[in-house]
Amino acid sequence: MMRLRLTPAQVFWWIVFILGVLYFFLPLLATFLFSMRSQPLFSAYTDTLTRGDFWSSLGYSFVIGVITIVISVTLVMPTAFWVRLRVPRARPFVEFVTLLPFVIPPVVIVFGLLSIYANKPISLTTVPYGSDLLLVGAYTMLSLPYMYRSIDAGLRAIDINTLTEAAQSMGAGWTRILVQIILPNLRVSILSGAFLTLAIVVGEFTIAAYLARPAFGPFIALIGRNEAYTPAAVSIVSFGLTWLAMGLIAFLGRGSRTRVRVAGAH
């Protein structure tokens, strides 16, 4: 291929790409510039990083995220494994369930959850950690599409039938098989699903707000309504952190057979 000669087709694709870059970066640039208007310079950032509720809400979301990831993996991995190994007929049903979070908008999910669990006879919202439980439950559902797809793709790449038979012939039970043999081979898939789940949890607003949880999403909403430059700084910081995390997945997942898929929410 000649170095400097571009075909008309290539020129077209470069234009497409540059338009895309402009679209994505101008709003980020504008946010950054706005955050720099605070007096003194960078005070929006120092304010952000020193205020208690930034860290507490981020910490809260992070903890909820981790709990969600653990529950999600514990739920999805054995299920995906079982479907693939023993009950392939159940696959359409399982996939339908994983599509439900796409079908049901978050506002509807939280609405539905509250309608059961916030009214008599089960009033979880008044029980300590009850609302948190609901939040984790809802987020676990939201993570299903990504976690299932990721883990399923990972399972497809390894021959679980042979691995299971080999393990069984050496006397291993199901727990041991799952934890010591299957799980290590799904490292990348689980990481990918985990980071995505974390991104969703940290960025989520609707469910956290309606469940009145001190999460990061409502925190951003609160400062966005009341303050000037700090929201801009917070946006930039959270965007940067998430990009770092995604870069980390890509880095950790390079060279692996399963394609690391990252997709998003509202």
Next chain:
Amino acid sequence: MGFLDLTDVRKEFTGGTVAVEDFNLQAEKGEFVSFLGPSGCGKTTTLRMIAGFERPTSGTITIQGADVTDRAPNQRNVGMVFQSYALFPNMTVAGNIGFGLRIRKRPADQIKKRVGELLELINLSGRGDRYPWQLSGGQQQRVALARALAIEPQVLLLDEPLSALDAKIRVQLREQIRAIQRQLGITTIYVTHDQEEALSLSDRIVVMSEGRIEQIGTPAEIYNFPATTFVAKFVGSLNVVTAKTVDGAAGTVTVDDLPIRTFKPFQAAAGTEVVLALRPEVVTIVRDGDAASVRTANRLHATVDEVTFLGSVVRTRVKLPGGTTLNFDTFNDPHLVVPALGSPVTIGFPAEGCLVLAD
């Protein structure tokens, strides 16, 4: 000037890798030429240059006198059969075969007729409305062949078309391909790393290694008179023995101090070491009491190392005093007496079976 000419073709990739060098070939009309060689020898790259998917760094390619070196691949009228078949998944078998004709805007009824003819040629009449994913590997390959032939190309190119198939299907299909090619009289270039395919199908073989042509010749020439060590080792199995020159012009050497007469005179000073190539099928065990024969004019002493029964053939491995091993095959015979392991034997072979390798 042949039907398909490649003259001084060279392909260098960015980064400096030279994939093909000094490639010269003149293929006649209707000739079946194979490019044979190990992976990475440049045979596929050369084929792709003929097809137009790669541009030669220097050199020319002409078809029927017209220079096509710089022509776009969609304007060459050469038909290519890909290793992976490359059938379009969204079209039926008939759709695939007729694609080239539809592009050329032939009338629909003409296309239908031609597709029907080709389906019959490849023995898939009635399967025209199937989709590629509904066919077996062998069937898909036949469709790929029909698709390439549909446009009545000047040259047919096949890139290791049978490598993904089972051994039995491979043999069946390659005979079919050869029969169709003969029937249509199409100049064909066939790339393969399987020497049995190349030997059984070709009018001529181009043996390649590391981007260069090692030898061009008929299958018999390649097999019986390999020009280089590479060709000798790559095509057919070969025994290699070191020998000491006595007289190059007379073609005499010694192996283990026994006199050996080679097939042709060769260039080497007396006393220098040369490499002798021995085809296993010309070697036999000489028994006491056997009449003297041209077939066993050369004699060597050895000990039996291993005897393997392969069904129709018995493979014997013997060890020469110097440590070199020789393999040779004999046809199975109910009355065959198999020598005991470790027993001393005399092996014999004719002068014609014994060649000094050039390098």
Next chain:
Amino acid sequence: MTAPAQTLIQGAPKARPGRRRWATLLGLVPFFLAAFLFMLLPMAFLVAGSFQDVNGNLTTQNYADLSQNFIVDAYITSIRVSLATAVAGGVFGFLLAYAVILGGLPHFLRTALMTFSGVASNFAGIPLALAFIFTLGHVGFLTLFLRDTLGIDIWAHGFNLYSEIGLDFTYMYFQFPLMVLIMAPAIDGLRQDWREASANLGATSGQYWRHIALPILTPTLLGTMILLFGNSFGAQATAYALTAGQVNLVTLVISDQMSGDVLHNVGLGYALAVGMVAIMAVAITLYTILQRRSERWLR
């Protein structure tokens, strides 16, 4: 000799296979139980609740209320916004993905776009709204740049970020990336040798696209656009933050009903939600059909 052979042929006694099947299904219970508790049961309650009025009595009034003008308008607007962002997001997202994969651009740009898309597809709600206000608001940085440097006052020319069009434009920020991420593997699936085979048979680039590439990609393209539709349809936080009620969307109406205002009607909210789910169910069914088709071809 025949008797034991016959037993072997008939196989194990009938009782055992049945019991084994139940046992294997047991392994799926936790998953479906969780889904039941956190999605299906709430859905059922929603449906039930939609048939109740403020006092808990059975009624179909909520569904009758759906025919109110502003609600019908909300559905129409939501569908319109979702369709617009699905199609526009789908087309440009596809072009963007193609550009970095097969468009001849340097390879590192592909990785950069993929990781960026992973982030951007989750960038929504208030931060996104603010970002666009900072860019294209009345005193947004781009607005000012265009006005002061190039002499073009977009607001004076009728541009309004806080309108439906502005919302569409803002939604693209997570729609483009979603399209890019899901289409990338499909574009990778367009084998190089199909392209070469088509050229070998005489086809131009355009003919290749028309006869081969687009037909192969279309099910995935359409299917992903349906996902984009769903993504947009369910979005709420961004719309609220950006337009604060100026654009009438179903999700906003639902959250109004929930937010404890004096005149709120929970049953109506439920009915609205059921309406949304019904629309999405149709979309997902279409999506599944398209997925099956493309899977078959790209095997």
